[in-house]
Amino acid sequence: MHGVGEAGPGNPMSHGLDRAADSIVSAIRAALSAAGAQQPEPAMAVVAAAGAANDTLRRALQQALDAANVAATCRVVPDYEPFFSLAAPPVVGVIAGTGSVAFARGAGTDVVRVGGWGYLLGDEGSGYAIGREALRAALAELELGRSLSPMAQACLAALQASDRAGLLAAVYKSDDQRGRIAGVARRIVELARTDQQAAALLQAEAVRLAGVVHQAVTAAGLGAGRYSLSVGGGILVGSAEFRATLIESLSDRQSGPAEVVVVRDPAVGCLAAAHGLLG
Structure with a gap:
C-alpha cells in the first residue's frame, strides 16, 4: 500500500x-x-x-x-539525505527548485555542502534566479515601450499584470515575494522549448549552477566519471534541456558524472532510507 x-x-x-x-x-x-x-x-x-x-x-x-x-x-x-539513498556512491547531489544547493559525499561519511545561501546571496540556477532575470528583462522592455517579447508576455501572464506598475505591485505587495518570483520560472521553462530568449536565460542559469556543483565535486575529492549525480527540484526535474546544459557544463570543466539519477520525488529516498534503517 x-x-x-x-x-x-x-x-x-x-x-x-x-x-x-x-x-x-x-x-x-x-x-x-x-x-x-x-x-x-x-x-x-x-x-x-x-x-x-x-x-x-x-x-x-x-x-x-x-x-x-x-x-x-x-x-x-x-x-540532502534522500538524494544519497537513491544513487550509487560516491554521490554528488544538486537541488534547483525555489532555491538551489549542491552537496557531495565522497569515500567517507562527511558531507560537503556548497551554496544554499538563500536568494539574497546565492541560489544560482534556482527558480528564483530564473524568475528574477526574466522579470528584469520584462521590466526593461516595458520601460522602453518596446513591442513585448514572448518572455515578457509570459511574465505578465504569470503575475496577472498588464503593465509595469502591475508587475511591480504583484511582486512587492505579495506576502511571499520569493515564491512569487520563483513561480514565474515555470512559465519560462515551458516557453524555453520554443523561444530563444527564454532558452538562453535557462542556459545561462544552468551554467551558473554547474559552477556550484563543480565546487562540490572538487571539494569532495572527486573527478570526472567518478561519481553519481543525483538531481532534484522543480527546475532540474521539469526541464531536460536545463539538465543537459548542466551536465555539458560539468563535462567542460572536467568534472562530469558517471551517471545521472533524476529524483522526481525525494520522499522515495526517505522510504529507501527507512527500509535500510529497519534492516
Whole structure:
C-alpha cells in the first residue's frame, strides 16, 4: 500500500519550528490515511527537513515529532539525505527548485555542502534566479515601450499584470515575494522549448549552477566519471534541456558524472532510507 500526504510549509528555518512540525505531522497522517493504514503509528518515519544539517535545529524538530508520536521510530535527517539513498556512491547531489544547493559525499561519511545561501546571496540556477532575470528583462522592455517579447508576455501572464506598475505591485505587495518570483520560472521553462530568449536565460542559469556543483565535486575529492549525480527540484526535474546544459557544463570543466539519477520525488529516498534503517 502507498499514500501521499501534503500539508503546509515544513522548513523550520523559514517558517518556525512549531509550524513546520505541525505541517510534517499533518502530511504524515494524510499519507497514512490515503494508504488506508490500519495502524495509526508506522514502524519508521524518516523526515528529510531543510535546516536539519544544523544539529540544534535537527534535535528540536526530532523532539517535536517524537512528542507527536508520528512513528514508533522517527529519524530527522538533512534534506540532502534522500538524494544519497537513491544513487550509487560516491554521490554528488544538486537541488534547483525555489532555491538551489549542491552537496557531495565522497569515500567517507562527511558531507560537503556548497551554496544554499538563500536568494539574497546565492541560489544560482534556482527558480528564483530564473524568475528574477526574466522579470528584469520584462521590466526593461516595458520601460522602453518596446513591442513585448514572448518572455515578457509570459511574465505578465504569470503575475496577472498588464503593465509595469502591475508587475511591480504583484511582486512587492505579495506576502511571499520569493515564491512569487520563483513561480514565474515555470512559465519560462515551458516557453524555453520554443523561444530563444527564454532558452538562453535557462542556459545561462544552468551554467551558473554547474559552477556550484563543480565546487562540490572538487571539494569532495572527486573527478570526472567518478561519481553519481543525483538531481532534484522543480527546475532540474521539469526541464531536460536545463539538465543537459548542466551536465555539458560539468563535462567542460572536467568534472562530469558517471551517471545521472533524476529524483522526481525525494520522499522515495526517505522510504529507501527507512527500509535500510529497519534492516
